[in-house]
Amino acid sequence: MFDRLQPQSPDALLQLIKLHAADKRADTIDLGxxxxxxxxxxxxxxxxxxAAEKRLLAEQESKAYLGPxxxxxxxxxxxxxxxxxxxxxxxxxxxxxxxxxxxxxVRLALALVKAAGGRRVLLGTPSWPNHAQIIEDLGLxxxxxxxxxxEGTADAAAVLTHIAAGTADAVLLHACCHNPxxxxxxxxxxxxxxxxxxxxxxxxxxxxxxxxLGRGMEEDAHGxxxxxxxxxxxxxxxxxxxxxxxxxxxxxxxxxxxADETVxxxxxxxxxxxxxANWSMPPxxxxxxxxxxxxxxxxxxxxxxxxxxxxDRIRSMREAxxxxxxxxxxxxxxxxxxxxxxxxxxxxxxxxxxxxREEHGVYMAASGRxxxxxxxxxxxxxxxxxxxxxxx
Ligand code: LMR
Numbered sequence: 001m002f003d004r005l006q007p008q009s010p011d012a013l014l015q016l017i018k019l020h021a022a023d024k025r026a027d028t029i030d031l032g033x034x035x036x037x038x039x040x041x042x043x044x045x046x047x048x049x050x051a052a053e054k055r056l057l058a059e060q061e062s063k064a065y066l067g068p069x070x071x072x073x074x075x076x077x078x079x080x081x082x083x084x085x086x087x088x089x090x091x092x093x094x095x096x097x098x099x100x101x102x103x104x105x106v107r108l109a110l111a112l113v114k115a116a117g118g119r120r121v122l123l124g125t126p127s128w129p130n131h132a133q134i135i136e137d138l139g140l141x142x143x144x145x146x147x148x149x150x151e152g153t154a155d156a157a158a159v160l161t162h163i164a165a166g167t168a169d170a171v172l173l174h175a176c177c178h179n180p181x182x183x184x185x186x187x188x189x190x191x192x193x194x195x196x197x198x199x200x201x202x203x204x205x206x207x208x209x210x211x212x213l214g215r216g217m218e219e220d221a222h223g224x225x226x227x228x229x230x231x232x233x234x235x236x237x238x239x240x241x242x243x244x245x246x247x248x249x250x251x252x253x254x255x256x257x258x259a260d261e262t263v264x265x266x267x268x269x270x271x272x273x274x275x276x277a278n279w280s281m282p283p284x285x286x287x288x289x290x291x292x293x294x295x296x297x298x299x300x301x302x303x304x305x306x307x308x309x310x311x312d313r314i315r316s317m318r319e320a321x322x323x324x325x326x327x328x329x330x331x332x333x334x335x336x337x338x339x340x341x342x343x344x345x346x347x348x349x350x351x352x353x354x355x356x357r358e359e360h361g362v363y364m365a366a367s368g369r370x371x372x373x374x375x376x377x378x379x380x381x382x383x384x385x386x387x388x389x390x391x392x
Contacts, residue, residue, distance in 0.1 A: 013129065013365055020363045028361035029383055031374040034179065034342045035247055036213070036310050039376050046245045048303040052292035056285070066284065068275040069268075070098025074287040075253050077294040081217055082208065082238060082255070086225050095268050096255040097275065098282045102209045102239025104275075105254035106172070107134050109205045109235035111274045112256075112267065114138050118169030122162050122202065126345070126367060128179040131172055131207075143168045148183050152335040156189035163196045170203040173227075176220035177210035177341020180369035184214065184340050190223035194230035204231060209239040212307045213314060214340030217243075232259040240290050242342070243307055249286025310373075314342065317375045321384070328387035342371050352390040360386035 016032035035043045045053075069075070075096040079087055087094070099105040110121065121135050124147030135142045145162055149155035162168065173193075178184050185193065197204050206224050214220045228234055233256075240251035254271060258264035275281075293299045318336040325333040332347045346368045348356070356362040362383060364370045375383060 031364040031370040048299040052289040070282040074291040099252040101250040102252040105237035120168035122171035175208040182339025194226040198230040212243040246286040251286035
């Protein structure tokens with residue numbers, strides 16, 4: 001059987017983790033995979049999560065199965081943070097379930113589109129490479145549109161044209177901190193998108209993987225909330241990987257907004273059946289820790305404090321890099337000021353990216369995406385110097 005398979009290349013982004021780990025030079029700079037890093041270059045467990053884990057260890061009495069929907073109290077505890085005051089208006093039309101990471105939620109949302117007879121999915125380009133892979137793996141077709149306008153702002157017109165024409169069954173949108181560009185729709189563009197989705201027939205799937213790492217928990221939810229207030233139905237794929245630092249614990253949730261109370265259980269039963277056939281049940285530990293953090297005032301405040309500190313550090317690295325724009329003209333450093341979250345795209349050729357890695361020990365995605373959080377006050381001068389050299 002295995003002889004019939006074609007070899008597959010490893011996921012390029014995840015492969016960077018291994019390449020970087022194998023590089024024994026002392027002063028390498030890892031701007032590859034999207035994990036937050038402190039000013040010391042570490043990715044520690046949040047204080048509040050550590051405290052919740054201690055409590056879990058002491059108090060958890062059973063690890064018996066929960067079911068395909070996972071920890072429903074975790075799913076509920078997140079809702080005020082994601083949906084804000086609008087949650088009350090959606091009462092009876094909104095439900096959720098736990099998934100293995102945000103990826104599990106994206107997969108499930110797209111599998112629901114397929115189960116409902118959908119075939120074509122609008123996808124902005126560039127996007128997180130795994131979006132296209134999941135669409136393809138499900139046998140759906142990606143209909144591509146440009147996410148970024150030439151002047152470094154989001155190109156809402158491109159997606160609006162598709163939505164108005166109904167070229168696809170669904171659209172996959174990034175709520176905030178767009179991966180890989182960092183360029184988000186403005187509030188006005190989100191409002192336009194919400195209206196177009198309400199007027200049209202394209203089903204919105206909103207991927208919320210970085211809430212709190214852009215402008216703030218509330219600010220980063222603006223677009224999502226505008227859409228949910230306008231449309232009859234939608235899916236929201238949520239990840240706690242970044243904003244709770246639970247990457248490898250795979251903590252996510254899928255929320256479904258249905259047109260009315262009678263359709264909601266049908267949607268939920270399909271999502272449960274698909275989850276059962278895919279992974280049966282999501283892993284418990286990380287979601288249980290999030291539930292404990294959100295259910296405890298002091299831990300919750302501490303989590304928000306740590307998140308704010310992370311967001312501020314990312315912003316200050318963006319500013320520092322932008323202020324060095326004249327050292328490497330043409331690379332697009334000044335545009336970092338317009339972006340949000342971990343990622344930005346630099347204008348570098350594949351050869352320049354290889355030179356950065358081989359000659360300077362700087363690791364970044366082949367697309368030119370950098371993880372801004374991989375920069376620190378200590379390594380930033382070296383990075384700017386390397387950019388200046390390869391772009392001279
Ligand atoms: C990234 O884009 O770096 C992260 O979302 C990690 C991943 O799974 O690709």
